[in-house]
Amino acid sequence: MRYRYVIWPVNAGFMLLELLLVLSLLGAMAVAATPSVRNWLVRDHVEMQAQALLATLTYARSEAIRRAMRITVCRDDGYGRCSENHKQRAATELNNWASGYLVLAELPTHLEQRRGMQVLRIQAPIEAVTIQGASAPLSFTPPAGQVIGGFRSFEIAARTAAAGSGHVRVCRCVRIAAGGRSRIMNGSCVAANYAS
Template identity: 30%
Template sequence: MPPVAPWSRSAGITLIEVAITVTILAILAAVALPAFSNVILANRLAAGANELVGSLQIARSEAIRRGSRVVVCASATGNSCGGTWSNGWIVFEDSNRDSAVSGGETVLRSQVGLSGLEVLSSSNIGAAVVFRPDGMARQATGALLAGRISVCKAATGVPQNVRQIEIAAGSRIGVSKVTGSGTCATPSNP
């Protein structure tokens, strides 16, 4: 084996190279972290809005299939109406037409509150959406329902912190992104 020259360098990494690498990684993390937080929030808002839209669509299709009223209502307990939309909601067949879960009526779907998100409804919707056997959501007066439900997170620095679910007259359900300016407010009626 030939002798090693005293001035030859080993194949290791120097302390200066490690310090430079750590500094570059810290700068990249500081730049990427806020953008990643916004992506996570956007996904949570979309998932929450999709859960509620799914419940509304199940209620509409079950009303048509069963030929009876099906209600989606705010529920704090998961088995009866009451509370706010932020507490959660249930979907049930309302065979006796009293807008409450009674004996013999089946809860078709139950959703607990969306952790860290607020769910607010316009005055036309209130605490319940009732689908009749024709698949249309109607107000107590019999008029077609037109209202909005917002899924939001009060967060500053997030441009679109609201997903707004709109039930149009005729019961078409749509979702849109809304700029809430970092706050959560009760949505207006369409």
């Protein structure tokens, strides 16, 4: 009976030098890609919040038409009520809607009850962006969902300075026409005013 022996090659595997070279190349590529990935994430947060605000405004307008009652969109005070401008707030936070916002329906007045508000939708606070708009609530009225007070706009931008020099690219402007229809425009609201 013969036994067959398998001889394993001595040089199987990577040398330490080869392994270190591959790891250093991967590290260099990761460092080079980090700013573009960070900018992409910032743009994604801004775009996502602009789409969420647009969906909320469209929902409020359609509910005003469907329910035939006034629907209000306002900043949340953290307790499910419309926020009022308190003096203890910083001046930069007075018009910031990133602390969350509500969609409210005005309930009809009955003889026994006083007038109330029903919460239809709540947007949670958003950490990554700022949403600058007028501090006053926004109301849509029936029958066609017009906005009380005319044109309004909200500017959504990154809260951090991660975007660097490309700040204009990571701003979105949500404009509301007097008829209640909303749309998203690229860039800041000031630039959008000149473009229209």
